[in-house]
Amino acid sequence: MVLAGCELDNFDAPKAMLEGQVTYQGEPISVRSNSAEFQIWQDGYALNELIPVFIAQDGTYSVSLFEGEYKLVRRGGDPWLPQLNDTIVVQVSGNTQVDVPVTPYINISNENFQMNGSTLSANFQIDQIVADTNVQEISIMLSRNILLDRNINDFNKVIELESFEFGTSNSVAIEIPESLRDEGYLFVRIGAKSSMANELIYTHAQKIDL
Structure with missing residues (x-):
C-alpha cells in the first residue's frame, strides 16, 4: 500500500472588526436580541457566501472580518422596511465603525x-x-x-x-x-x-x- 499525504491549507483568522448600531433619525433602535440581522457579502471570491450579522437588543452589532470591501444588506422580516436593493458598501480596515440607518414601520x-x-x-x-x-x-x-x-x-x-x-x-x-x-x-x-x-x-x- 502506498500512503499519499496531503497538506491542509492554513488561513489567518480575520483581524478586522466591523461594528456599529441600528439607527432611525440618528437614534438607536432596540430589538429582540439576535432576532434581527443584516447580511454581509464580499465579492471577488470563489465562495461568495453571506455572513449573517445578528443585532443585540440595544441595536448594536459587531462582526470579525478580513480587511476589504463588503456589501451590507438590510433584509426583510425585521421591524423595519427591507432595503434589499439598497446595499451599503463598507470598506473594512482595522476597527471600522458603521451605523446602519433603517426605517421602522x-x-x-x-x-x-x-x-x-x-x-x-x-x-x-x-x-x-x-x-x-x-x-x-x-x-x-x-x-x-x-x-x-x-x-x-x-x-x-x-x-x-x-x-x-x-x-x-x-x-x-x-x-x-x-x-x-x-x-x-x-x-x-x-x-x-x-x-x-x-x-x-x-x-x-x-x-x-x-
Whole structure:
C-alpha cells in the first residue's frame, strides 16, 4: 500500500472588526436580541457566501472580518422596511465603525416609568412611520435581568388600548406580580408590533427601583 499525504491549507483568522448600531433619525433602535440581522457579502471570491450579522437588543452589532470591501444588506422580516436593493458598501480596515440607518414601520418614543407602591405607571408614544401600518400588539415586559424581550422575561402584560392613536401620549398602569416585588429592582421594556412586521420594536431596557 502506498500512503499519499496531503497538506491542509492554513488561513489567518480575520483581524478586522466591523461594528456599529441600528439607527432611525440618528437614534438607536432596540430589538429582540439576535432576532434581527443584516447580511454581509464580499465579492471577488470563489465562495461568495453571506455572513449573517445578528443585532443585540440595544441595536448594536459587531462582526470579525478580513480587511476589504463588503456589501451590507438590510433584509426583510425585521421591524423595519427591507432595503434589499439598497446595499451599503463598507470598506473594512482595522476597527471600522458603521451605523446602519433603517426605517421602522412604527417607533416608540417619550417613554418613562414611575413606581407607586406595587403599581408601575408607564407613559409612552407610538408614531406611525410607514403609511398604512397599524399596531397589532403593545406589551410591557419585566425581568430580573437586563436581557429582556417578549420571549425572555419574568412578566409580560399585553396592553389593551381602546382609544389608541398614533402620535399621542398613552398612559397605562400594571401591578407588579407578588413574586417580583421583593427583588429590589427590575428591568422594564415596552414592545410594539406593526401589522407589517414579524418582530416587535422595543424601548431600551430601563432599571426601576421597587
